[in-house]
Amino acid sequence: MVGDVTDKAACDAAAAKALQAYGRIDILVNNAGITQPVKTLDISGADYDRILDVSLRGTLHMSQAVLPAMRRQQSGSIVCISSVSAQRGGGIFGGPHYSAAKAGVLGLARAMAREFGIEGIRINCITPGLIETDITRGKLTPERKKDITDTIPLARTGRADDVAGACVFLASDLSAYCTGITLDVNGGMLIH
Ligand SMILES: NC(=O)c1ccc[n+]([C@@H]2O[C@H](COP(=O)([O-])OP(=O)(O)OC[C@H]3O[C@@H](n4cnc5c(N)ncnc54)[C@H](O)[C@@H]3O)[C@@H](O)[C@H]2O)c1
Numbered sequence: 001m002v003g004d005v006t007d008k009a010a011c012d013a014a015a016a017k018a019l020q021a022y023g024r025i026d027i028l029v030n031n032a033g034i035t036q037p038v039k040t041l042d043i044s045g046a047d048y049d050r051i052l053d054v055s056l057r058g059t060l061h062m063s064q065a066v067l068p069a070m071r072r073q074q075s076g077s078i079v080c081i082s083s084v085s086a087q088r089g090g091g092i093f094g095g096p097h098y099s100a101a102k103a104g105v106l107g108l109a110r111a112m113a114r115e116f117g118i119e120g121i122r123i124n125c126i127t128p129g130l131i132e133t134d135i136t137r138g139k140l141t142p143e144r145k146k147d148i149t150d151t152i153p154l155a156r157t158g159r160a161d162d163v164a165g166a167c168v169f170l171a172s173d174l175s176a177y178c179t180g181i182t183l184d185v186n187g188g189m190l191i192h
Contacts (some may be wrong), residue, residue: 063078
């Protein structure tokens with residue numbers, strides 16, 4: 001199913017279709033996100049809305065769409081993809097509004113974790129570092145990439161699989177006693 005996470009009705013419709021097909025919803029990964037490499041003084045109102053709407057409002061919409069089913073089940077796991085940008089005030093490509101959106105995701109996820117733990121629903125975040133995906137493709141010259149990897153203890157950029165493994169951990173019972181956590185997947189780019 002394809003849908004726009006900024007559209008609440010589309011999120012509700014996607015959850016309803018999944019429920020119709022499978023009878024339950026065990027896992028939600030809030031992964032949709034867009035970025036924009038601009039500086040503070042250049043952020044327009046429309047830029048701010050666009051970046052925050054996808055990462056932050058989208059996370060709220062999709063969580064609202066699946067939480068009633070998870071409540072009925074008294075179980076479920078929601079994984080929210082934030083960013084190292086939220087923790088260090090900028091990643092590599094995102095502007096300050098991107099950092100703000102991803103920091104908002106951390107706060108929203110933690111608050112939802114506190115609210116829904118009693119119902120057996122766990123909500124956690126992943127903060128990826130620099131992962132080579134469509135969001136980063138074509139934006140890194142070999143020299144720039146070397147400069148960046150020189151600052152990463154594991155001496156390489158991340159792969160989608162690196163984040164996927166963390167998602168599997170948080171989605172499954174391997175992480176049964178984890179809620180409200182922030183799992184860094186950044187090769188050591190930020191150690192705190
Ligand atoms: N790649 C990185 O270095 C990095 C680092 C930290 C965090 N992240 C985050 O990881 C997540 C995945 O990004 P990625 O690197 O795979 O980039 P990507 O561009 O490959 O994937 C982003 C996905 O979000 C979808 N999307 C965008 N707007 C949407 C909308 N309105 N509704 C529904 N879907 C929408 C896109 O179709 C795309 O599939 C994002 O939230 C991104 O901010 C990425």
